[in-house]
Amino acid sequence: MTWFELIKQVVRVPEAAAYYGLQVSRNSMACCPFHDDRHPSMKLNERYFYCFGCGATGDVIDLVARLFGLSSYEAAKKLTHDFGIDPDNPPAAIALPKPERPLLRAYRQEEVRCLRVLCDYLHLLESWKVQYTPKTPEDVLDDRFVEACQMLD
Numbered sequence: 001m002t003w004f005e006l007i008k009q010v011v012r013v014p015e016a017a018a019y020y021g022l023q024v025s026r027n028s029m030a031c032c033p034f035h036d037d038r039h040p041s042m043k044l045n046e047r048y049f050y051c052f053g054c055g056a057t058g059d060v061i062d063l064v065a066r067l068f069g070l071s072s073y074e075a076a077k078k079l080t081h082d083f084g085i086d087p088d089n090p091p092a093a094i095a096l097p098k099p100e101r102p103l104l105r106a107y108r109q110e111e112v113r114c115l116r117v118l119c120d121y122l123h124l125l126e127s128w129k130v131q132y133t134p135k136t137p138e139d140v141l142d143d144r145f146v147e148a149c150q151m152l153d
C-alpha cells in the first residue's frame with residue numbers, strides 16, 4: 001500500500017472535515033468551503049466528498065489540499081502529522097488483501113462512486129421537495145424546492 005492509500009484508509013473524510021473546522025451534520029452534510037454556501041450542500045462520505053452546489057469532489061487528501069492551498073504531497077504530510085499516522089508502522093487492521101487487476105477494480109470503484117453520488121443527490125432532492133414545499137401560495141419559493149422540482153426529472 002502506498003503512503004497516500006494508507007492515509008485514505010486511516011482518515012475518513014468526515015473526520016478530517018470536522019478536525020479542520022467544518023460543521024458536519026449528523027447526515028454527513030457540511031457547508032461547502034469552496035463556494036458561497038448558505039445551506040449545507042457538501043456530502044461527506046467516508047472516502048470522498050461531493051458538493052452538490054459547485055461540484056467540488058475528491059478524497060481526504062484533495063479536501064485538505066484545497067482547504068489549505070497545499071499540493072497533494074503537502075496535504076498528505078499534514079494529515080500524516082495531524083492524525084499521527086506512522087507510514088512505517090501502519091495499523092494491522094488496514095492490512096488489505098493484495099488488489100487483483102487493480103485497473104478493473106479502480107474502474108468499478110469509480111462506477112460505484114458515481115452511482116452513489118447520483119443516489120445521494122436524488123435522495124437529497126426528494127427530501128428537499130418535501131421539506132421545503134411552500135405551505136401557502138404566498139410563500140416565497142425556497143431555492144431548494146425549486147431546484148428539487150427542476151432536477152428530479
Ligand SMILES: [Zn+2]
Nearest residue numbers: 032035051054
Ligand atoms: Zn461547493
